[in-house]
Amino acid sequence: MLFLSNNEEREHFLSKKNRKLLTDPLDDNNPITVQVLGICSALAITVQLEPAVVMAIAVTAVMAFSNMIISMLRNMIPSRIRIIVQLVVVASLVALVDQVLRAYAYDVSKQLSVFIGLIITNCIVMGRLEAFALGNGVYKSFLDGIGNAAGYGLILIIVAFFRELLGSGKLFGYEILGHKGATLAESSGLYAWGYENNGLMLLSPMALIVVGILIWVQRSRNRKLIEA
């Protein structure tokens, strides 16, 4: 309660406003498809679902807690060094996540290698700190962090789903479209009918194209996003 303003104390914990903080970034204000932020990591780690899910979780942890910490300190941070303070908070949370992954999810941490470190430079994280956490209460900032990370993670997982399914015929490493053998006779499932994996899906440019298609689909369905 210490850090809540008077207004926040009276508000219900999951009031309409607070719910909006969580749901808005999923669709109407999605950081990737609407604000077009955080694209670089979306290109790099969406070849398979597993790293995409781990990245989404890692970014959620980093964003929720960095938003929370910056919001707690917002009245104490000297404005002249506020960007440095934000960077230090984000960087140390990322270092923590990296250490934990290396201890408990070693294979995934090797696969994600540099990209975990690059969460520091993810524009969404710094953007939310600067635009939201510096001016809002702790609980709201926490929700905003989770909401935006979820919006980011959602797109990541959708892109990774299509790329892994069409690119290697697998989901989470399990063969979904059947087994691809050396010859047609040795194959099963779709491969037995002559289906081939689309190698293009495994290349980074395809992530950009999938994101582009998502933006197109979203804009054609969501009237709020159609510019006059």
Added chain:
Amino acid sequence: MEQKSVNKTNSNAYTFIFAIVMVVVVGSILAFAATSLQPTQYENMRQEKMQNILATVGVETERSEAEGLYRQYITEEIVLDSNGDVKEGVKAFDVDLAKEIKRKKEEQNFPLYIADVDGEKFYIIPLRGAGLWNAIFGYIALKDDVNTVKGVVFDHLGETPGLGAEITQVWFQERYADEKVFDESGNLVGISAPKGAPSTSKDDNRVDAISGATITVDGVSEMISERLQHYLAYFKAQSDINVPNN
């Protein structure tokens, strides 16, 4: 009153103190996390090392089962000096090649693992060299004629994904299987991967390179021939090994 508090957080002294306190707090948290997680991380790396050594002799395993299989298949771990004599008192598994390679040749320790897989004997030699951006390393397993390659594993610290980093891929490492490290006249030449010279047979001491990764692949060739030569003296001294040109 309000004005004063705003000024307070903007004064030089306050900014300095804030920065110092922040660095100390963050530093201690990170130091604590790093130290407390270190044993688990070390265990992961140890198991991965066992996994890699086993992979060169064709034993694929999960990380959790690596330790048991390692005990089963790796029959001997020895450390050699630069003359090819076995050194006592040094554990091969604990030798850190990154440190060894910086020392003079005469002072280096050369670890050698000997595996017995279903009656076949293999010699596994750890490798380390320079890639384009950072160190590359791995293991090479030789069959008991110490000429034919059983398998290799390569890894890297910072090669470019899609280019140099492709040396970690199975399709590239498979090219090394059954290659010879001695040439026809019996000289130890290793296995090169020259640009634009397709490898047509398993006896030509070379494999196909990766396009766009010339420097990294050259590093791989270099580390194989550089590391192998230190073991030649040991192999020649063994009566049960028939080293070419001996």
